[in-house]
Structures are given as C-alpha cells and as structure tokens.
C-alpha cells in the first residue's frame with residue numbers, strides 16, 4: 001500500500017521571549033525566518049527603566065516597517081505584569097543599588113529563578129495561543145552564569161512544562177553556545193536571508209539603533225554599537241562583541 005509522502009513540519013508556530021535587547025531581537029528574527037506564525041511576550045516586573053519596555057515597541061515597529069516578509073508572520077505582542085517579582089527580590093534591577101558581584105559569583109542583579117517563572121508563564125500563554133515553540137535568548141557563554149539560563153535548565157524546563165501542561169513544547173535557544181560577536185553575525189545572516197534588499201546590514205543597523213541593553217538605562221550616548229553608558233557589564237559585553245564582529249570583517 002502506498003503512503004503519500006507529505007513534507008512534515010512539526011513546528012510552525014512560536015512565542016519569542018522578547019525583551020527588546022540585542023539577544024532577544026536576534027531570536028525574534030530567527031523565529032520569523034523559520035516559523036509561519038510568531039508572537040512575542042515580555043514581563044513587566046518594575047524594571048528601573050521603562051526604556052527597556054519602550055525599546056521593544058520600537059524594535060517591533062521597525063521590523064514590521066523594514067522587513068515585509070516578516071511583518072506578515074508577526075502576530076500580537078503580549079506584556080504580562082509580574083510586579084510580584086519586585087516583592088520577592090531585592091536586587092539592583094528593581095532598586096537603586098550599585099552593581100556588585102556577590103560571594104556566590106553572581107551579580108547582585110540576579111533574581112533567583114526569574115527565568116523559570118518567565119518560561120512557565122510563556123508556556124501557559126503559548127498553550128492558550130496554540131504556539132508550539134518557546135524561543136529564548138539565554139546563553140551559557142554569557143559572563144554572568146545565571147543558573148536559570150543554562151542548557152540543562154532549559155532541557156529540564158522543556159520536559160517539566162511539556163509534562164505539566166500535557167502539551168509538547170520545544171524550547172529553542174539559538175544563542176546558547178555562541179558569543180556576542182557571533183550574535184551580530186547571526187543577525188546579519190538572518191537579515192540577508194530575509195529577502196529584503198540589503199537586509200543583512202539593515203537588521204544590524206536596526207539592532208544597533210533600537211535595541212536596548214544598558215543596565216543603567218542610558219540612551220544619551222550613541223556608540224558604534226548603539227546607546228548605553230559603555231561601562232556597565234551589559235554595555236561592555238555588547239561593545240566587545242560588536243568590536244570583534246567589525247574587526248573580523250563585519
């Protein structure tokens with residue numbers, strides 16, 4: 001008996017955890033290049049800087065304006081209120097406390113288990129929106145070593161969420177093993193493949209101009225790599241990656 005061979009695409013829809021930074025914008029571009037329907041989610045937990053939440057809206061607007069093939073796939077953006085995090089955390093992201101490293105070796109910006117909460121809420125939203133893949137920009141090569149961003153944590157969460165919600169989720173982490181220079185390269189490659197003329201440089205420029213990374217919320221100084229104080233760990237990581245990206249020929 002002949003069985004018709006039909007191309008099977010198990011995963012066609014995705015929810016991107018989208019903060020408006022360089023990493024999650026690159027993840028969003030990747031999702032838009034792979035999947036048919038893509039939605040975005042972020043969490044408002046009383047960040048010191050609303051600038052981060054504003055940056056996401058600017059990035060979404062610019063992606064829609066400049067990348068028509070992606071605009072057609074981009075669905076609703078969701079912002080979930082997670083103010084309760086401010087009640088359980090005492091950290092530099094939610095209060096005006098200087099950045100330090102704690103004896104654990106983690107920066108004092110660390111909110112224990114924050115990313116576990118984000119993924120759980122994202123999965124609940126994805127369940128309701130019928131989205132199959134959770135895309136997140138977590139990275140083990142990052143300087144900070146957040147344990148809730150590790151590859152093993154992601155695999156455990158994928159299993160726990162799939163079992164606990166009785167729905168097969170895939171957690172996709174495109175940046176897990178690459179550094180910041182490679183993240184710029186990935187963005188350029190995705191832009192080039194978008195079908196938009198000069199899409200590679202257009203996406204790099206969009207990320208430079210509109211994404212926000214600086215912990216201090218500084219946007220008055222424009223550097224080659226974007227806006228920021230230039231001194232906080234996030235700025236240094238972004239600047240160093242961009243420098244290596246450009247030095248290697250862009």
Ligand code: ZN
Nearest residue numbers: 214229232235
């Ligand atoms: Zn900074």
